[in-house]
Amino acid sequence: MSQRVAGSSVAGGERVGQKSKENFVRAQLVFPDGTSRITIERDPIPLYIERGAGSYLIDVDGRRYLDLNCNFTTLIHGHAFAPVVEALTHQLQRGSCFANPTESEIELAELLCGRIPQVERVRFVNTGTEAVLFAIKAARAFTGRSQIAKFEGAYHGAYDWGEVSLAATPDNWGDHTAPRSTAFYRGTPASVLDEVVVLRFNDVEGVRRLLSLHAHKLAAVVLDPMASRAGLIPPTPEFIAAVQETSRKNGVLVIADEVLNLRQSFVGASARYGLAPDLLAMGKIIGGGLPIGAIGGRGDVMKVFDASAGRPLLPQGGTFSANPLSMTAGLAAMRRLDHAAFEYLDMLGNIVRDGIGRAISNRGAPLCVAGATSLFRIHPMVKIPNDYREAHPAPAGVNVMRQLTRFFAENGIILPHGAVASLSTPMVRADAEFIVDVFAGFLDSNQDILDALEVRT
Missing domain, CATH: 3.40.640.10 (Type I PLP-dependent aspartate aminotransferase-like (Major domain))
Structure with missing residues (x-):
């Protein structure tokens, strides 16, 4: 794994900082389940964000994350454009x-x-x-x-x-x-x-x-x-x-x-x-x-x-x-979304999807990556599905994707769980390579849960 990945790891292995934990305690007193919308990801506590800058988020505990959610693909120019x-x-x-x-x-x-x-x-x-x-x-x-x-x-x-x-x-x-x-x-x-x-x-x-x-x-x-x-x-x-x-x-x-x-x-x-x-x-x-x-x-x-x-x-x-x-x-x-902007996003997307695909192929992992342009999604199966039924994961697949999201968070990347990941114009080539490095690191350190996958073709 690259030095950048190691340097981006969350200190002490804690996925959620103290201030996020305190905020969630407060939130449970005013929201039915402690959140204001079902799409908020929590594992089991959500990250509370203080601000965003370009392609990165900074949470209330001062931790910095590359944002692949972009508020559910909305922020194509990143934060505070x-x-x-x-x-x-x-x-x-x-x-x-x-x-x-x-x-x-x-x-x-x-x-x-x-x-x-x-x-x-x-x-x-x-x-x-x-x-x-x-x-x-x-x-x-x-x-x-x-x-x-x-x-x-x-x-x-x-x-x-x-x-x-x-x-x-x-x-x-x-x-x-x-x-x-x-x-x-x-x-x-x-x-x-x-x-x-x-x-x-x-x-x-x-x-x-x-x-x-x-x-x-x-x-x-x-x-x-x-x-x-x-x-x-x-x-x-x-x-x-x-x-x-x-x-x-x-x-x-x-x-x-x-x-x-x-x-x-x-x-x-x-x-x-x-x-x-x-x-x-x-x-x-x-x-x-x-x-x-x-x-x-x-x-x-x-x-x-x-x-x-x-x-x-x-x-x-x-x-x-x-x-x-x-x-x-x-x-x-x-x-500002001109032809050049879309060509740039396509280039970043190709780096990410091709890099993830190579990492999968080199290790013989039972995963695949789907998507186009600035969008990608990883599936816990060896072949890109043809429809929703084929894409529906078995319990072991759900576990792999949950562990993947956790691993990314621990290494400084917000990767949506069971949904599409998106790129934004402030990202640079190093960000795309960072994503690929973290994914490769996940494959290298989680062979046990990958072995539990039923091979679906």
């Missing part, structure tokens, strides 16, 4: 929010419409969840149909219909030719489950058959081109074609959820993989680190939001939608 800080400082002196529109919302919308194929009109909301929610509602309003289709294991935010089969397991996911609609939380209305057709990612025959069978009731099929929680699995060209062609043939709208994957290229993920969606949900990177969501798409479909002649087919408001802080921060961040 100077152009965003400057733009926000200027805007705060002019006001934080108004009931009236501002020029900044027009400018950000112009940027998105000018850059992202298929986006002719835009509406801003506050989160990725809202973006998907209103995209589904827009499809219903446009088609007059109520049902949707989605892919097993794909996360589309906290909307009942989008959550169906998000966490399906071998115990309940049903037959491989006709996946069962499963509830994400206790009390999910049965009617919601009845209104969602569940498909398998990369299943060409199943997509064509099930979309055609249910087409008369389907408003839309929702597709994340490379769903993070479902495994960050690349789509095959045949699969993308099946979704596109079958939907077009049957009058079903295609909604691309690019809340996360818009960061895959200058023009997003859909164009990268040959998908031409009718509606596109955006978020995360377009807000420069502030809350944001956006729905974009074909002009005729987006007309369901048009209130110029009275009540629209789909009313959409929101006290903080298109607030000038999010618009200003997003504009500053997106203007």
Whole structure:
């Protein structure tokens, strides 16, 4: 292991410092489980962060970590990005929010419409969840149909219909030719489950058959081109074609959820993989680190939001939608995401994925790495899975990934557990090599738990 890795280890082997422990004691008095959202990682105590600078985080105990979470892929320019800080400082002196529109919302919308194929009109909301929610509602309003289709294991935010089969397991996911609609939380209305057709990612025959069978009731099929929680699995060209062609043939709208994957290229993920969606949900990177969501798409479909002649087919408001802080921060961040920035992120991503792949191959470890551009995800199996079911880990695999996350934390890197890791523009080549070194160190020092893995091909 490199000297840098050893020098980055957490002192004394303690994964969490004293101040984080004290904060968690306080938090348990005010939050149901001591945290404010389920996505907070704790093992068993979360790290409390004092500040971020570039690609690094500093916790309340003064410990420094390379951040591969980037607030769930949002911070593509890292922390405290100077152009965003400057733009926000200027805007705060002019006001934080108004009931009236501002020029900044027009400018950000112009940027998105000018850059992202298929986006002719835009509406801003506050989160990725809202973006998907209103995209589904827009499809219903446009088609007059109520049902949707989605892919097993794909996360589309906290909307009942989008959550169906998000966490399906071998115990309940049903037959491989006709996946069962499963509830994400206790009390999910049965009617919601009845209104969602569940498909398998990369299943060409199943997509064509099930979309055609249910087409008369389907408003839309929702597709994340490379769903993070479902495994960050690349789509095959045949699969993308099946979704596109079958939907077009049957009058079903295609909604691309690019809340996360818009960061895959200058023009997003859909164009990268040959998908031409009718509606596109955006978020995360377009807000420069502030809350944001956006729905974009074909002009005729987006007309369901048009209130110029009275009540629209789909009313959409929101006290903080298109607030000038999010618009200003997003504009500053997106203007600096030019072609050169994406080429640089691609280069870093290739260093990390290739390096991890070589470390696996050299040691014959039963692991693999998936991903593209600035994203990667390690799987506890020897071959990149083809869909969510193949990616679903056995208990031994879950343990390996938990130990991997711990090892990274002990060596100064925040690696998300069971989710996608992301790179940011302030990272340098040495950071990418650091990631590879730490991963190789994990393989060398954890042969016992790797041996416990069932070899799945």
